[in-house]
Amino acid sequence: MTRKNRRLIFLLAGFSALTIAAVLVLSAFEESLVFFYSPTDVIAQELRSDVPIRLGGLVEDGSVSRASDGLTTTFQVTDMREVISVTYTGLLPDLFREGQGVVVEGHLGTDGVFVANEVLAKHDETYMPPEVADALKKSGQWKGTVP
Amino acid sequence: MIMRSPKTLHRFANPARFMRLSSRALPWCLVMSFAFLLAGLYLGLFVAPPDYQQGESARIMFVHVPAAWLALLIYGVMAVASATALVWRHPLADLIAKSCAPIGAAFTIVALVTGSLWGKPMWGTWWVWDARLTSVLILLFLYLGYMALWQALENRETASKAAAILAIIGVINLPIIKFSVDWWNTLHQPSSVVKLSGSTIHSSMLWPLLIMAAGFLMFFFVVLILKVQREIIASKVRANQYLSSTHSHESSPPADRDE
């Protein structure tokens, strides 16, 4: 076996070992790599803690209402199975709208209402001009969740 | 097959030949890069329509996505070159790997900065620690660590080997970046262009994006050629310095001057 072959085999063996290690580490830390929990997760695991948690899902259609002070917003976050009410005081990002994805950070109160101190809009991977979106909606081929 | 020393590769690994071929390719790459970038800018800033949800802010995508693609691609090139240098001791592979790092780091920074400028109005935050953003930040640190190793180690051989090993270890991060948006819940949206079910980006925005990406790729070739040529000439300068120092019986060792 030449020196080159030996170097190549060492390299491949080392790299395979490293890949296995990486897969094991990533699957072990699966839980902490998750950026947000779905409403189902939150309700099933009763995630009430002092540490803020993130809740992600779609803003339910027709659930958004603004309080009279103009700053507090309440809405419902759903994953199509469970629904959690969220209340938030502050400015909302541009992409926040009904039917769109959202990630809120805060605490689940004892009354089951999630008090958010931060609201992040989640964009999906679809990019298209407004006219195409309108045309799709008119022809009934719209697959998105946006009304 | 792969085990055999590829003689044909050795021919290209000849630095003199590389100097000749790359000098001939350089003006072509430069012209193509400019043409694609100008066309991409025009299409992206004037022709492409605004997005139905994001409005005009979607135009940031035309610089963000090509930069992010290049950041990944350059890391792949750097790792392959590093492995070639490590196993077959190709002198040129070593110089290519070393030259890739600052270019890759620059494009990673572009991707992070432009992504942040898009995230603020759209998500409502400059930065989140989700799996995609964090793994791209790790990519930047891999590039910087690679460059730091070259700087820190005095001996060229040792520096080259240590840096190559780091580059190969870091390859693990590439599939993590690519699939982070599919494997875990992230704030970052999944891939729009490269996916099995077909692209979810309308052609009026896809074409400007692809043309821009072609311009970025050509630009990478231009800078890579400039940097590799510099490394080749620097090694000749080192050889000359060594020669003249032994001629004049100076006790000083050959200066390993870099940067």
Add this chain to the structure above:
Amino acid sequence: MDLDSILIYIDMGGFSAYVWPAYGACAGIMIWLIVASYIRLLREKRMLAKFGSRRTSVEKVSDIDRAEAHDDA
């Protein structure tokens, strides 16, 4: 094109504070990359030219060429 439509264009639908800095940062970093790389190449060429004027130069057989010949086993 009148002034109003130019202003509307520059406003980028209210996202001018994000779109233009993104393009600016990208252009700045890319220009720096290519200019810095070119200047360094020129500087190195000048260094080599200094040796070239003396007759001790090793133009053809550089140290890397020899390194290649060493490790062919």
